[in-house]
């Protein structure tokens with residue numbers, strides 16, 4: 001499918017507000033290929049790192065489905081394999097067991113349909129201007145010609161509120177602004193799934209909260225499909241509509257939690273606190289089991 005029709009599909013997804021009780025699901029062409037309607041299927045996936053000395057199992061038989069326009073969060077303690085799972089979905093690490101499918105097709109390598117935004121502020125080449133940074137993958141992957149790439153870059157820079165900064169270099173931006181550029185660069189590629197690995201973790205608390213809210217506003221507008229990694233319970237509840245809770249190392253699926261009813265207005269509310277406590281209990285119980 002062309003990226004233009006992928007966007008048309010995403011835009012065609014009937015929008016439901018954050019508080020809508022029904023998770024947003026659109027069958028797209030995935031339903032034809034898989035019969036489940038899932039856009040992304042992580043199916044019994046075990047991931048390992050092999051060094052000369054030993055084998056480290058990062059995840060053990062993890063399964064979940066992500067649907068079109070989901071904001072799906074991987075939540076779990078440090079070392080449970082969240083980043084490894086994201087890298088596997090990106091196509092950088094092949095599973096030793098199970099498989100990952102996008103639109104029903106097995107993922108075997110990286111592709112422009114899956115773009116990653118990382119935590120680090122240095123993910124933007126410093127010698128390129130903001131505009132050139134956003135244009136670069138569009139040009140390098142041959143998705144668009146120069147003029148169209150520039151138009152699309154400016155469109156997404158505008159969406160993240162940085163159109164005025166198109167001609168500055170990354171070192172002239174704050175950490176939050178750099179992350180906005182990275183998000184614009186990723187969205188400009190109009191990926192089937194946007195992958196984010198703790199993108200706001202290195203920001204101060206106020207900027208982090210603002211970025212979470214901006215991401216939700218952007219999602220309201222563009223309705224992209226998001227796979228988001230965090231180890232913050234609060235961030236997971238705020239950003240996600242569904243949360244996969246992973247047990248400590250090696251990561252296994254502990255529970256899946258529905259969080260579509262929460263947004264920035266729910267913070268501190270009763271339902272929000274109750275769900276946060278439930279997640280904490282699930283993590284804590286798991287730790288006790290693991291250490292006994």
Ligand SMILES: Nc1ncnc2c1ncn2[C@@H]1O[C@H](COP(=O)(O)OP(=O)(O)OP(=O)(O)O)[C@@H](O)[C@H]1O
Pocket residue numbers: 049050051056057058076077078079080081082083084085231249
């Ligand atoms: N390159 C590597 N070589 C060997 N082992 C690795 C490598 N990268 C990660 N691991 C191990 O794999 C496991 C999962 O790591 P991963 O980085 O996916 O965890 P994480 O959940 O993202 O943690 P954090 O929240 O700290 O980022 C850990 O035990 C880690 O030590």
Ligand SMILES: [Mg+2]
Pocket residue numbers: 082083084
């Ligand atoms: Mg990580």
